[in-house]
Amino acid sequence: MKRKPAVTSREVAELAGVSQSAVSRCFSPKASISEKTRRKVLKAAKELGYRPNSIARSLITRSSRTIALVLSTLDNMFYPLAVEKASLRFQAEDYHLLLFVVPEDGDFAGVMDRILQSQVDGILMMSALLTSSLAEECVETGVPVVLLNRNVAFEGVSQVYSDNYHGGFWAGSYLAMGGHQRAAFVSGLESSSTSRRRHQGFVDGLASHGLTCHAVVHGNYDFEQARQATRELFAMSPRPDAIFVASDHMAVAVLETLRHELGLRVPEDVSVIGFDDTPVSAWPSYRLTTVRQPVDQMIEEATTLLLKQIREEAVVAEHRVLPVTPILRATARRPVAASVD
Amino acid sequence: MKRKPAVTSREVAELAGVSQSAVSRCFSPKASISEKTRRKVLKAAKELGYRPNSIARSLITRSSRTIALVLSTLDNMFYPLAVEKASLRFQAEDYHLLLFVVPEDGDFAGVMDRILQSQVDGILMMSALLTSSLAEECVETGVPVVLLNRNVAFEGVSQVYSDNYHGGFWAGSYLAMGGHQRAAFVSGLESSSTSRRRHQGFVDGLASHGLTCHAVVHGNYDFEQARQATRELFAMSPRPDAIFVASDHMAVAVLETLRHELGLRVPEDVSVIGFDDTPVSAWPSYRLTTVRQPVDQMIEEATTLLLKQIREEAVVAEHRVLPVTPILRATARRPVAASVD
DNA sequence: GCACAAAATGAATACGTTTGCAAAACAGGC
DNA sequence: GCCTGTTTTGCAAACGTATTCATTTTGTGC
Numbered sequence: 001m002k003r004k005p006a007v008t009s010r011e012v013a014e015l016a017g018v019s020q021s022a023v024s025r026c027f028s029p030k031a032s033i034s035e036k037t038r039r040k041v042l043k044a045a046k047e048l049g050y051r052p053n054s055i056a057r058s059l060i061t062r063s064s065r066t067i068a069l070v071l072s073t074l075d076n077m078f079y080p081l082a083v084e085k086a087s088l089r090f091q092a093e094d095y096h097l098l099l100f101v102v103p104e105d106g107d108f109a110g111v112m113d114r115i116l117q118s119q120v121d122g123i124l125m126m127s128a129l130l131t132s133s134l135a136e137e138c139v140e141t142g143v144p145v146v147l148l149n150r151n152v153a154f155e156g157v158s159q160v161y162s163d164n165y166h167g168g169f170w171a172g173s174y175l176a177m178g179g180h181q182r183a184a185f186v187s188g189l190e191s192s193s194t195s196r197r198r199h200q201g202f203v204d205g206l207a208s209h210g211l212t213c214h215a216v217v218h219g220n221y222d223f224e225q226a227r228q229a230t231r232e233l234f235a236m237s238p239r240p241d242a243i244f245v246a247s248d249h250m251a252v253a254v255l256e257t258l259r260h261e262l263g264l265r266v267p268e269d270v271s272v273i274g275f276d277d278t279p280v281s282a283w284p285s286y287r288l289t290t291v292r293q294p295v296d297q298m299i300e301e302a303t304t305l306l307l308k309q310i311r312e313e314a315v316v317a318e319h320r321v322l323p324v325t326p327i328l329r330a331t332a333r334r335p336v337a338a339s340v341d
Numbered sequence: 342m343k344r345k346p347a348v349t350s351r352e353v354a355e356l357a358g359v360s361q362s363a364v365s366r367c368f369s370p371k372a373s374i375s376e377k378t379r380r381k382v383l384k385a386a387k388e389l390g391y392r393p394n395s396i397a398r399s400l401i402t403r404s405s406r407t408i409a410l411v412l413s414t415l416d417n418m419f420y421p422l423a424v425e426k427a428s429l430r431f432q433a434e435d436y437h438l439l440l441f442v443v444p445e446d447g448d449f450a451g452v453m454d455r456i457l458q459s460q461v462d463g464i465l466m467m468s469a470l471l472t473s474s475l476a477e478e479c480v481e482t483g484v485p486v487v488l489l490n491r492n493v494a495f496e497g498v499s500q501v502y503s504d505n506y507h508g509g510f511w512a513g514s515y516l517a518m519g520g521h522q523r524a525a526f527v528s529g530l531e532s533s534s535t536s537r538r539r540h541q542g543f544v545d546g547l548a549s550h551g552l553t554c555h556a557v558v559h560g561n562y563d564f565e566q567a568r569q570a571t572r573e574l575f576a577m578s579p580r581p582d583a584i585f586v587a588s589d590h591m592a593v594a595v596l597e598t599l600r601h602e603l604g605l606r607v608p609e610d611v612s613v614i615g616f617d618d619t620p621v622s623a624w625p626s627y628r629l630t631t632v633r634q635p636v637d638q639m640i641e642e643a644t645t646l647l648l649k650q651i652r653e654e655a656v657v658a659e660h661r662v663l664p665v666t667p668i669l670r671a672t673a674r675r676p677v678a679a680s681v682d
Numbered sequence: 683g684c685a686c687a688a689a690a691t692g693a694a695t696a697c698g699t700t701t702g703c704a705a706a707a708c709a710g711g712c
Numbered sequence: 713g714c715c716t717g718t719t720t721t722g723c724a725a726a727c728g729t730a731t732t733c734a735t736t737t738t739g740t741g742c
Contacts, residue, residue, distance in 0.1 A: 006403075008698060019722045024700060031701090034720055049482070051458045055399045056698035059727045062347075064396060069440070074425045075620070080415035087442040091452075096459060097440040099410070101428040111432075117392045118437060141390070223620070252624070260625035279416070279564070283593070284601035285626045349728055360692045365730060372730090375690060375738090397728035400697045 007048045016044035027052045058119070067306065068115045070100040071126040076221060076249035077278045078295065079126060082148070085299040086124065093307060095121070104189065104220075109134065116141055122306045124148060129191060130157075144309035148302045149293075151193045151319075158309065160302045160320040164197035167291035167324040171198075171244045171273045172205020174326065177335035180242035180271060182214035186229050186254060188221040188246040195221075195246045198275060202244050214240050219250040226250035230257040234264075241270060242332070248274040248281045248290055255286060255331065271332040277325075287330035294322050348389045357385035368393045399460070408647065409456045411441040412467040417562065417590035418619045419636065420467060423489070426640040427465065434648060436462070445530065445561075450475065457482055463647045465489060470532060471498075485650035489643045490634075492534045492660075499650065501643045501661040505538035508632035508665040512539075512585045512614045513546020513554075515667065518676035521583035521612060523555035527570050527595060529562040529587040536562075536587045539616060543585050555581050560591040567591035571598040575605075582611060583673070589615040589622045589631055596627060596672065612673040618666075628671035635663050 009023040016023070018037055025031035026041045044050075058064040067090055074080050087097050098120060102111045112134055115123060122144040130138075130147060132154045138145045139156045146158040175183045185202055188195030203213050217233050219226035226245070230253070233240055245251035251274030258264045258272070266272055267289075274281060277292035301320050309316075328334070350364040357364070359378055366372035367382045385391075399405040408431055415421050428438050439461060443452045453475055456464060463485040471479075471488060473495045479486045480497045487499040516524045526543055529536030544554050558574050560567035567586070571594070574581055586592035592615030599605045599613070607613055615622060618633035642661050650656050669675070 006698090010698080020699085021701080021722060021724095022720090024698095025721090028700075032720065037720080051454070053400075053460060053698050054458050055396060055405060055460050056727090057700070058396045059394075059400055059698080059729090060700045062727075066439075074415075074421035075418075077416075077418070077421075080418075080421040083440075084415045084442055087440055088444075091442070096455075098407075099424075099428055099438040099440045101425055101432070103429075113392070114437075117395050119394060119396045256625045280621075284597045347728090351728080361729080362692060362694095362731080363690085365728095366691090369730075373690060378690080394728050397697090398730070400699090400728080401730045403697075 006053065007050045009050070009052070012041065012044045012048055012050045015048060016040045023050075024052075063121055064119045065094060066096045066098050066118070066120045068100055068118065068120040068123045069097045069126070070102060070111065070115065070123065072102055072104050072106075072129075073221075074101070075223070076247060076276075077280060078247070078249070078276050078293075081278075082126060082295055082299055085296060086303060089299065089303045093303075095307075104129070112137070116143065122146075122310045124302060124306055125150070127192070127194070129189075144306055146302050146306045146309070148298060149194060156317050158305055158317045158319065160298055160305065160322065161194065162293045162298065162322045163324045164194050165201035165204075167275060167293075167326075168198035168201025168203075168244070169205035169208075170201075170324075170326050171275075171291060172202040172211075173208055174205075174332065174335070175242045175244065175271060175273065176206055176209035176211050178242070178271060178333040179335070180333070181211070182238060182240045183211065183242040183244060184215040184217070184233055184240035185213055186217055186219045186226055186233070186243060186245040186250055188219065188250070190218060190220075192221075198244075198246050219246065219253070221247055221250060223249060223253045226253035227257045227261075230254045231261070234262055242272070243270060244273045244275075246275055248276040248278045248288060251275070251288055251290065251331075252280055252286060255288070266331050267333045273332050277327050281327075281329075289329045289332035290327050292325040292327050294325070297322055347394065348391045350391070350393070353382060353385045353389055353391045356389060357381045365393075404462055405460045406435060407437045407439050407459070407461045409441055409459065409461040409464045410438045410467070411443060411452065411456065411464065413443055413445050413447075413470075414562075415442070416564070417588060417617075418621060419588070419590070419617050419634075422619075423467060423636055423640055426637060427644060430640065430644045434644075436648075445470070453478070457484065463487075463651045465643060465647055466491070468533070468535070470530075480656075483656070485647055485656050487643050487647045487650070489639060490535060497658050499646055499658045499660070501639055501646065501663065502535065503634045503639065503663045504665045505535050506542035506545075508616060508634075508667075509539035509542025509544075509585070510546035510549075511542075511665075511667050512616075512632060513543040513552075514549055515546075515673065515676070516583045516585065516612060516614065517547055517550035517552050519583070519612060519674040520676070521674070522552070523579060523581045524552065524583040524585060525556040525558070525574055525581035526554055527558055527560045527567055527574070527584060527586040527591055529560065529591070531559060531561075533562075539585075539587050560587065560594070562588055562591060564590060564594045567594035568598045568602075571595045572602070575599075575603055583613070584611060585614045585616075587616055589617040589619045589629060592616070592629055592631065592672075593621055593627060596629070607672050608674045614673050618668050622668075622670070630670045630673035631668050633666040633668050635666070638663055 010020045013020040013023045025033045126148045127150045130152050135154045135157045151159045217229035219229045274290035277290045281288035351361045354361045354364045366374045467489045468491045471493050476495045476498045492500045558570035560570045615631035618631045622629035
């Protein structure tokens with residue numbers, strides 16, 4: 001099977017007996033064209049199997065109708081679901097997604113360079129580490145950017161994330177009210193703002209009941225590292241009696257390790273609270289008590305914000321923080337008499 | 342912040358005091374350019390913040406260096422991992438991935454149209470339903486396509502998948518040798534070749550030990566539907582004593598339902614075998630006996646094949662079927678005396 | 683310094699569209 | 713049929729790059 005040379009609007013024009021402009025106008029929604037020539041053109045187009053070349057179109061319209069989606073890993077189910085939703089949303093608006101996976105330790109600046117070269121109309125970054133300088137560079141080039149689920153100390157770029165601080169605060173006070181004395185924290189990436197905010201909220205939540213954080217170990221949002229972190233936690237003495245984990249993905253690792261490796265009962269021996277509320281967390285084997293992030297809403301806000309910035313000439317950065325919902329399930333001991341809010 | 346007009350090679354040329362061609366040559370790896378002018382150009386480029394416009398480049402080179410990745414859902418972890426690997430692989434070859442998510446019941450032909458319009462250099466379809474006519478259309482237009490993990494009754498398009506039949510066959514004979522009498526099958530999408538091949542192998546595997554398939558229910562590769570299918574299975578009488586499930590994603594749903602809803606023990610009351618070997622399957626809570634698909638190898642083969650077809654003028658379709666590995670864990674009763682191979 | 687090959691350069695063209703502009707076709711009212 | 717106002721149409725100029733070809737510059741061995 002040999003490659004056919006692509007058929008152009010000129011060839012269609014010739015066959016239909018009209019000018020090339022007429023053909024072009026047939027494929028532009030708002031252009032002015034008579035019904036008669038439209039029929040002629042569409043007939044010829046179909047006969048030749050013509051499809052407008054979107055590269056050429058992009059060149060002249062200076063818009064690729066493409067969004068760069070950058071993320072660092074897909075092994076936490078939170079992200080695949082977010083990607084799927086974002087994809088559907090953008091497709092509905094006739095935008096395409098260009099996927100960039102950049103490992104946490106990868107050459108982020110290099111990827112950034114390629115993104116900018118690829119002439120995308122906008123950038124949606126999911127939990128990618130964006131240094132302030134890189135963020136500035138984006139803004140300099142004038143490409144709209146929105147950061148999802150991660151923030152950066154630079155006002156100039158739009159960000160949507162959920163209320164990590166209060167999620168952490170709730171976890172801290174809920175565990176305190178459940179009568180726990182030694183609540184520990186399994187962090188995500190130390191460099192991530194999300195993990196830091198959750199941690200801070202957690203510490204403050206405990207403090208509001210006169211407690212301090214018993215220990216902190218680093219799970220780096222990774223399943224295996226979270227297991228290892230759990231082992232370290234329980235090699236300490238005294239052992240924690242509760243754990244707040246920076247993501248459900250890691251929380252499951254913690255649960256598995258607690259139950260099947262350390263032989264502990266949850267929540268009788270240890271309480272566990274996660275963050276995200278991924279589908280796994282609701283499975284009967286886990287029934288994880290957690291803090292729900294409103295994924296749908298986050299994606300909706302982020303895409304809407306990005307599309308808005310693309311359409312408008314002047315880009316003005318906005319920050320949106322979405323509320324979080326405690327999901328009471330079976331892995332954290334419930335406070336006996338008091339109500340929590 | 343206002344949008345800056347993009348800086349072009351011509352402006353760089355002017356600043357550097359050279360021709361536009363010289364600038365272009367500086368950014369083409371193999372072009373002939375003196376060290377002296379290269380320095381001048383790069384200096385000017387950096388000063389102006391110039392980046393070659395890949396749209397214009399694509400137009401002239403007739404290659405977008407972009408691959409369409411089409412899939413229907415990301416909620417089975419098999420796919421996110423595959424996507425991540427594919428992405429890394431293509432990025433390393435300086436190709437970009439354009440993501441197309443098309444729901445199982447979505448307008449596939451419409452998406453296909455957009456893919457073709459977007460001038461991708463190749464298409465990688467993961468488990469998407471491609472009708473023969475659509476496949477032919479692809480081949481007609483001359484865009485290289487490779488189907489991953491799904492095949493279609495059309496020789497003209499390249500396909501890589503694993504040995505579904507023998508995976509199913511092994512499951513059937515392993516369950517038979519384990520002394521099960523009433524082994525049932527939870528299918529994936531009925532229209533999918535993978536599910537059908539696994540089913541066929543399973544039936545033949547049972548038959549090789551003189552057994553027949555006790556029942557078939559449809560899970561459509563969906564978690565909830567798999568739960569429902571399990572309920573149906575156990576509403577029947579007599580109940581099955583073993584289940585082969587067309588994917589691990591569904592197998593976990595089956596396990597959850599069996600244990601926590603029907604109060605059955607696995608493998609004492611019922612044995613369960615899955616397919617894929619996703620990370621979840623190895624978690625201590627499940628320890629799912631399953632048939633491993635060599636994801637890494639599948640992606641490697643598929644990407645290599647696609648890149649090869651892109652580079653070569655004439656496209657010749659190839660089929661690659663990769664071997665599958667039984668993973669013996671804890672959800673299926675082991676045969677007592679005999680060895681299986 | 684010279685002859686010659688090799689390397690580097692610039693002018694010009696092409697890629698396949700969209701779109702402003704002016705000419706042409708059309709419709710309606712007399 | 714003529715004048716006016718509105719569509720419809722074709723021409724031609726972009727968009728920003730890669731690349732061919734002819735020309736100029738550089739390098740090498742004497």
